[in-house]
Amino acid sequence: MAAVVLVGAQWGDEGKGKITDYLAEKAEVVVRYQGGSNAGHTVMVEEQEFRLHLVPSGILYPGKLCLIGNGVVVDPAVLVKELDGLAERGVDTAALRISNRAHLILPYHKGLDVAEEERRGDARIGTTGRGIGPAYVDKTARTGIRVGDLLDWDGFREKLARNLAAANEVMEKIYGRPGYDLDAVLEEYAGYARRLKPLIADTVRLINDALREGRRVLFEGAQGTLLDLDQGTYPFVTSSYPTAGGACIGAGVGPTRIDKVLGVAKAYTTRVGAGPFPAEAKDDIGDMLRERGREYGTTTGRPRRCGWLDAVILRHAAEVNGLTGLALTKLDVLTGIEPLRICTGYRYGGEVLKDFPAALKVLEQCQPVYEELPGWQEDISNARTLADLPPACRGYIRRVEELTGVPVQIVAVGPQRKQTIILEDPF
Incomplete structure (x- = not known):
């Protein structure tokens, strides 16, 4: 072993x-x-x-x-x-499995990532803008949404609505950028949920x-x-x-x-x-x-x-x-x-x-x-x-x-x- x-x-x-x-x-x-x-x-x-x-x-x-x-x-x-x-x-990707405890990156994570990096100006840290940092921030703040939440659609919707409201407030009031539409994100992630469900473990x-x-x-x-x-x-x-x-x-x-x-x-x-x-x-x-x-x-x-x-x-x-x-x-x-x-x-x-x-x-x-x-x-x-x-x-x-x-x-x-x-x- x-x-x-x-x-x-x-x-x-x-x-x-x-x-x-x-x-x-x-x-x-x-x-x-x-x-x-x-x-x-x-x-x-x-x-x-x-x-x-x-x-x-x-x-x-x-x-x-x-x-x-x-x-x-x-x-x-x-x-x-x-x-x-x-x-x-x-x-063949049939042998892939995804942890039900892993956290999801959502569209607002990527938006916040790009906006914050631009705001840093000359103090940029070189983020890729892929939402990694904001997703880990949510995880640490205990407000993150996990892969396993895709298996409980009502729970996912409730958590997404809460997080999206907070993220939109930051995007609009601090960064002066448009927020995200709840129904559009739900529709997108419903497709991912159907696709990934057999792989979640x-x-x-x-x-x-x-x-x-x-x-x-x-x-x-x-x-x-x-x-x-x-x-x-x-x-x-x-x-x-x-x-x-x-x-x-x-x-x-x-x-x-x-x-x-x-x-x-x-x-x-x-x-x-x-x-x-x-x-x-x-x-x-x-x-x-x-x-x-x-x-x-x-x-x-x-x-x-x-x-x-x-x-x-x-x-x-x-x-x-x-x-x-x-x-x-x-x-x-x-x-x-x-x-x-x-x-x-x-x-x-x-x-x-x-x-x-x-x-x-x-x-x-x-x-x-x-x-x-x-x-x-x-x-x-x-x-x-x-x-x-x-x-x-x-x-x-x-x-x-x-x-x-x-x-x-x-x-x-x-x-x-x-x-x-x-x-x-x-x-």
């Missing part, structure tokens, strides 16, 4: 889709435990590219039980579109039953450690808990059920949106990494900011997640760059910080301390074992292990499933 949590060890976009896809083949149950349609996983199957936003990556393997956990906020419009798109491409029971039966369970996180509501670069964070502890809350399992935590990190660093980024390369290297690595958001298409690998971030991720291993992705993107750099600390106020600072003002003033390593010129995209990699490439991997204290268990040298070197299987 093994329960493995897969987390992003940077600002998200680390290539978790590829690693999840590899692990999902060995897992029997795949659980998405937080976030919403603001996240996305890109998975390459042969020559086909799949972009998944809410559906767990395990859906691409027939017979895998795929669960959207209670910690996810679900936009039914996005989910139905995603299911239809998968069906058109011959993917008590996923907490399904997950814990699977663990008791000794089945292999993969907990799939969205975003990354530095976007965690508590452990990230607050307030430039998401509204949920992408860290490993979030898997317990967002799936409904106790911490003693978790066996291993695998962190996914690019061989360099990227982030989307605003906020401090000490190791950002604001030169030709940053542009090169963006184009070589196709660094554009799966969900939004926004260009990602790119920079050198930041070991300060990875040490922070190792601690707060309890990482037992690392998956290092996109190592092939670094081919031909000489020399390579790794940020090993931050220079601030006359001292060098080895720990990731909590205060945003401190982080904004931090300057990266770099260590240079030799690069390699050889094409590594066909490497399938560690021995196939050039000595400088193996040295880079070893240095990542030394700086983080975490063994590298998986190395990705390209986007295809076969372009993966397995040093130690987490399952």
Whole structure:
């Protein structure tokens, strides 16, 4: 038996889709435990590219039980579109189940999200405008509407009428925007209720039953450690808990059920949106990494900011997640760059910080301390074992292990499933 949590060890976009896809083949149950349609996983199957936003990556393997956990906020419009798109491409989605405890995103959440972000002006935090934050606000305020409420239409109508009245008042009086029509929203969501009803289930029971039966369970996180509501670069964070502890809350399992935590990190660093980024390369290297690595958001298409690998971030991720291993992705993107750099600390106020600072003002003033390593010129995209990699490439991997204290268990040298070197299987 093994329960493995897969987390992003940077600002998200680390290539978790590829690693999840590899692990999902060995897992029997795949659980998405937080976030919403603001996240996305890109998975390459042969020559086909799949972009998944809410559906767990395990859906691409027939017979895998795929669960959207209670910690996810679900936009039914996005989910139905995603299911239809998968069906058109011959993917069977019959094994998907949605937690009855997961919260719904409604039209007013998206309207409030966009209006509030525009109101922030220069202080924008980079939200995707998909209603994720406002949905989590309602959840925390105990006024949210859950997926299970779709099964009680009278109750759903009553809750929606209450929330819509409050949301319309804010939209009209504070933001000067039109509100939402109750009957129109009810009609739209009645269609979603009919479509999703067969998929709604008590996923907490399904997950814990699977663990008791000794089945292999993969907990799939969205975003990354530095976007965690508590452990990230607050307030430039998401509204949920992408860290490993979030898997317990967002799936409904106790911490003693978790066996291993695998962190996914690019061989360099990227982030989307605003906020401090000490190791950002604001030169030709940053542009090169963006184009070589196709660094554009799966969900939004926004260009990602790119920079050198930041070991300060990875040490922070190792601690707060309890990482037992690392998956290092996109190592092939670094081919031909000489020399390579790794940020090993931050220079601030006359001292060098080895720990990731909590205060945003401190982080904004931090300057990266770099260590240079030799690069390699050889094409590594066909490497399938560690021995196939050039000595400088193996040295880079070893240095990542030394700086983080975490063994590298998986190395990705390209986007295809076969372009993966397995040093130690987490399952």
